[in-house]
Every structure is written in structure tokens, then in C-alpha cells.
Amino acid sequence: MDDNTSVAPSSPVYLLSPEQIAGPFFRNPKLIRRNISESADGIPLVLRLAIVDAMTGQPVTGALVDIWHCNARGVYSGWSKLDPDKDVDAADIGSIPRTDDDTYLRGGQFTDKKGIVRFTTVYPGFYAGRALHIHVAVRITSGNNFLEERHVAWVGQLYFPEVASRSVLNTREYGGRSIASLPNHEDFYFRHQGGDASTLTVHTLGRDSNEDGFFGHTTIGIDTFAASTHIKPEDFGQYTV
Incomplete structure (x- = not known):
């Protein structure tokens, strides 16, 4: 090789994050908000997700990044x-009849210029x-407007x-259950x-007590041209102003 030949540095490339099922408790409350807690009891959690193009x-x-999870x-x-201490034999979205119109611990945010969204939850x-x-x-939009055409590029689950x-499970809000929690390595979808x-990656927010809350973060690598098979655009329905 000629000593004067320069080689351009390669761009950083991330691995595609693994997709996982949407689960039976998916619904679209059409809420764009950072704080999704709605005063739900539990240990505070600040969540930061960075979305990058894996290519x-x-x-x-x-x-548009939507998250949803159960309460304490x-x-x-x-x-x-529904009784959370009883097994539910269903995996498809919308496969279990809803019991109410509550919206706690659900919501979406648009990624900023660094591809980051932040949520306040429990x-x-x-x-x-x-x-x-x-x-x-994760939905790809034609712009920073949830009324414009979009497709669902990635659906996954995040663990702790x-x-x-x-x-956390030793605190008052989470205790007194008739069943024990399932460790990650025993969870079918985790494995x-x-x-x-x-x-x-999780850190405590305070020095003195875990009850001050946690900060959790990760980077999610997606294929922006992919269309997820786990949630279709029509599953989200149409937003209204």
C-alpha cells in the first residue's frame, strides 16, 4: 500500500437489538408524555433510551418511542x-379482554437530535x-409529528x-405477594x-437509600427500514388532535 494512501475511519456500527413479543397487554392510549407514572406507587425510575441506526x-x-409496563x-x-398472581395463557396483543380504561405507566416520546428519549416512571x-x-x-415517522405516516420498526422488552x-422487591410497595418473582434466567423470553x-444498566439516584429511585439506560440498535411483525401500524390506531 502507498504510504500516502489514507483510509477513512469506519463509522461505529451497533448490533441489532433483539426483538421480542409485544405481549397480551399492549394498547395504544395515544399519550405523548415524559412522565407516565400518573402517581402510581413504587420506587421512582428515570429511564433513558438511545435509539441508533444499527447499520x-x-x-x-x-x-416515536412507546413504553408500557406493569405497576408495583x-x-x-x-x-x-386481573389477578397478577395467576398465570395468563396468552402472548398475542389484544388477546385478553380489557377491564378498564386506565392509562398509568404507558406513553410515548419523540427522540431528540441525539436519538434519545427520557421517561419518568416507577x-x-x-x-x-x-x-x-x-x-x-419504536415507530419511524416522516417528521416530528405523530399524525404523519409511520411504520413500526422495532418491538422489544428491557430487563433489570x-x-x-x-x-426493590423487598420494599413495602412491592411486597406481600402470594408468589415469588421469576429471575431473569428462568424467564422464557429473556433466555x-x-x-x-x-x-x-441501572444506577441508584441517591446515596443513602435505594428508595430514592433508580436511573436506567441502554442503547437500542434498530433497522430503520424494517417492519416489525410484532405490532402493525394499524394496531396503534389513528391519533387525533
């Missing part, structure tokens, strides 16, 4: 009357048959380090679809 390593700007007792809004609890997790869906979860690649 180029560049941030994905203007994407293992209950999802929309299904508040640390999720657990329900029968699953480890602690948060659901995420066992050490952090154990300290077969997500694993460590879907585990959040």
Missing part, C-alpha cells in the same frame, strides 16, 4: 382487575410467569439487573429472545 451507528431522530403489584393499566413489579421487564416499540430488582443484550 450506520447514527442516532435515529424524530422516532404486577398489574397493567387497562387490565387492572420500577416495575412482576406478574406470574415473567421476570421484571418494560415493553418498548437482579441485584437492583431484589432490593430465548433477549438475554443480557436486553438488560438495562
